[in-house]
Amino acid sequence: MNTPADDNLHLLTGAYVLEAVDDPDEHAAFEAHLTGCRTCEEETAGFGAALARLGATGTLPPPPELRARILARLPYEHQAPPAPPPSPSRRAAAPPAPTRRRTPSRRWPRLALAASLTAATTLGALTVQQHEQAQHERATAEQLRDRQAAFGELLTAPDARVTTTAGPGGHGTGTVVWSASRNQAGFLAAGLPTPGPGRVYELWLDRAGTLAPAGLLPDGDGALLLTAPLDGAHAVGVTEEPAGGSDHPTTQPVLALQLGRTRTA
Amino acid sequence: MSSVVFLHGRPEPPPDLKPVMARVSQGDHQAFADLYDAVAGPVFGLVRRVLRDEAQSEEVMQDVMLQVWRGAAHYDPGRGDVMPWVMTIAHRRAVDRVRYCRAAADRDRAAVAGTQETPFDDVAERAETHLDHQQVRHCLRGLTDLQRESVLLAYYQGLSYREVAERLHAPLGTVKTRMRDALIRLRDCLGVGS
Numbered sequence: 001m002n003t004p005a006d007d008n009l010h011l012l013t014g015a016y017v018l019e020a021v022d023d024p025d026e027h028a029a030f031e032a033h034l035t036g037c038r039t040c041e042e043e044t045a046g047f048g049a050a051l052a053r054l055g056a057t058g059t060l061p062p063p064p065e066l067r068a069r070i071l072a073r074l075p076y077e078h079q080a081p082p083a084p085p086p087s088p089s090r091r092a093a094a095p096p097a098p099t100r101r102r103t104p105s106r107r108w109p110r111l112a113l114a115a116s117l118t119a120a121t122t123l124g125a126l127t128v129q130q131h132e133q134a135q136h137e138r139a140t141a142e143q144l145r146d147r148q149a150a151f152g153e154l155l156t157a158p159d160a161r162v163t164t165t166a167g168p169g170g171h172g173t174g175t176v177v178w179s180a181s182r183n184q185a186g187f188l189a190a191g192l193p194t195p196g197p198g199r200v201y202e203l204w205l206d207r208a209g210t211l212a213p214a215g216l217l218p219d220g221d222g223a224l225l226l227t228a229p230l231d232g233a234h235a236v237g238v239t240e241e242p243a244g245g246s247d248h249p250t251t252q253p254v255l256a257l258q259l260g261r262t263r264t265a
Numbered sequence: 266m267s268s269v270v271f272l273h274g275r276p277e278p279p280p281d282l283k284p285v286m287a288r289v290s291q292g293d294h295q296a297f298a299d300l301y302d303a304v305a306g307p308v309f310g311l312v313r314r315v316l317r318d319e320a321q322s323e324e325v326m327q328d329v330m331l332q333v334w335r336g337a338a339h340y341d342p343g344r345g346d347v348m349p350w351v352m353t354i355a356h357r358r359a360v361d362r363v364r365y366c367r368a369a370a371d372r373d374r375a376a377v378a379g380t381q382e383t384p385f386d387d388v389a390e391r392a393e394t395h396l397d398h399q400q401v402r403h404c405l406r407g408l409t410d411l412q413r414e415s416v417l418l419a420y421y422q423g424l425s426y427r428e429v430a431e432r433l434h435a436p437l438g439t440v441k442t443r444m445r446d447a448l449i450r451l452r453d454c455l456g457v458g459s
Contacts, residue, residue: 011438011441011442011445012441012445013445013448014416014441014442014443014444014445014446014447014448014449015419015425015426015440015441015444015445017448018416018419018420018426018444018448019356019357019360019419019423020419020424020425020426020429020444021425021426022364022425022427023425023427043445043449045344045345045349046448046452046457047448047449047451047452048345048349048350048352048353049345049346049349049452049455049457050448050451050452050455050457051349051352051353051356051420051448051451052307052346052348052349052351052352052353053400053401053451053455053457054401054405054416054420054451055307055310055311055352055355055356055420056307056310056311056348056352057310057401057402058307058310058311058313058314059306059307059310060306060309060310060313060314061305061306061309062305062306062308062309062323062326063323066323066326066327067298067301067302067305069327070301070326070327070330070331071294071297071298071301073327073331074294074297074334077331077334077335078335079290079292079334079335079336079337079338080335080336080337080338080339081338082290082338
């Protein structure tokens with residue numbers, strides 16, 4: 001037996017599938033109603049199918065490089081585990097939005113980073129390269145279209161700073177660009193050794209010994225804006241991790257860049 | 266307007282993407298590439314039409330496709346085809362983005378009402394001329410003006426039903442029911458009911 005309120009909610013099926021119910025309370029009330037309303041479920045599924053047909057009439061081929069960019073991301077995107085058998089009440093046309101991977105900050109033994117920084121400094125590997133090097137790195141970054149704008153933005157920050165260090169065994173370089181005012185950092189890799197099969201480089205922001213995962217790099221060349229805010233971090237570390245990344249470093253850093261040795265970009 | 270005339274022959278039946286989707290949920294990159302090739306045109310077309318801005322459309326397109334990849338296991342083949350599932354995600358993402366941008370624009374230019382909005386007639390016109398699918402066009406024509414306008418404004422401009430009601434100077438309850446009536450008619454006309 002439907003109550004008048006239910007009848008009223010039932011009329012929302014169309015607006016709901018059109019994403020036209022923008023009042024959060026009303027939206028929640030409808031979804032609660034949907035959970036127990038088989039008719040509504042069938043209706044929303046059918047409406048979804050009809051709208052998909054409407055939406056598909058405006059077919060437009062996306063730029064080819066977008067395909068390559070998206071496919072290149074797959075190894076770094078965690079897939080949801082197979083779902084348990086769906087309850088009969090789950091709606092069909094509008095699946096629950098999968099959540100993005102959220103990795104909590106973890107403690108990384110402060111000593112490990114400190115030791116590696118010391119070693120790097122002692123061995124003279126923590127080399128600040130010439131300005132041209134940074135320019136070259138910027139050119140590399142610019143080839144990566146999806147990161148170009150944001151990266152360029154960062155480089156134009158009045159307080160943008162750059163530090164570069166040689167890769168393991170002197171192979172290649174890693175460069176960090178950061179801006180305190182933007183609270184953001186970027187990383188450029190040039191000629192670093194390719195990570196082992198099924199492995200990637202993962203970046204970490206060291207905030208007083210707390211290591212925050214800050215992005216993944218598929219190989220020894222590339223650029224990315226760190227995915228975590230700077231928030232006063234004093235170093236950036238790079239480790240090799242299994243594809244998809246880790247929540248905390250599982251290997252010794254191949255690179256560690258201290259953000260104190262600054263040079264205005 | 267009693268029958269549908271297909272000028273270029275009957276449309277090809279869509280490929281069955283369910284087996285492809287099953288492989289995608291197992292982490293099969295090649296299957297995802299196949300899925301991408303099958304859905305990219307419609308998805309990008311929809312996102313681009315809602316957002317209009319090329320750069321933003323590419324960003325949202327990437328979000329959508331990666332969400333499809335990450336959430337492939339949530340797709341339930343018993344509850345409908347792959348295409349509606351993907352298009353639902355795409356539409357939701359595009360609408361979220363367009364609303365976000367509109368809110369930002371409203372904050373920036375509080376009092377300049379309507380400047381960034383395309384007049385409705387133009388939208389209706391664009392929608393009609395760009396609808397290249399004979400059957401969908403035919404079915405849209407079968408709606409009343411208010412039904413069609415309500416659906417198109419919400420779907421392509423990301424307007425809430427309240428905003429649609431304001432735009433069309435129609436009572437809220439009327440718009441709500443017209444949207445539902447319109448989709449019932451569209452569904453039945455397109456023969457996509459479950």
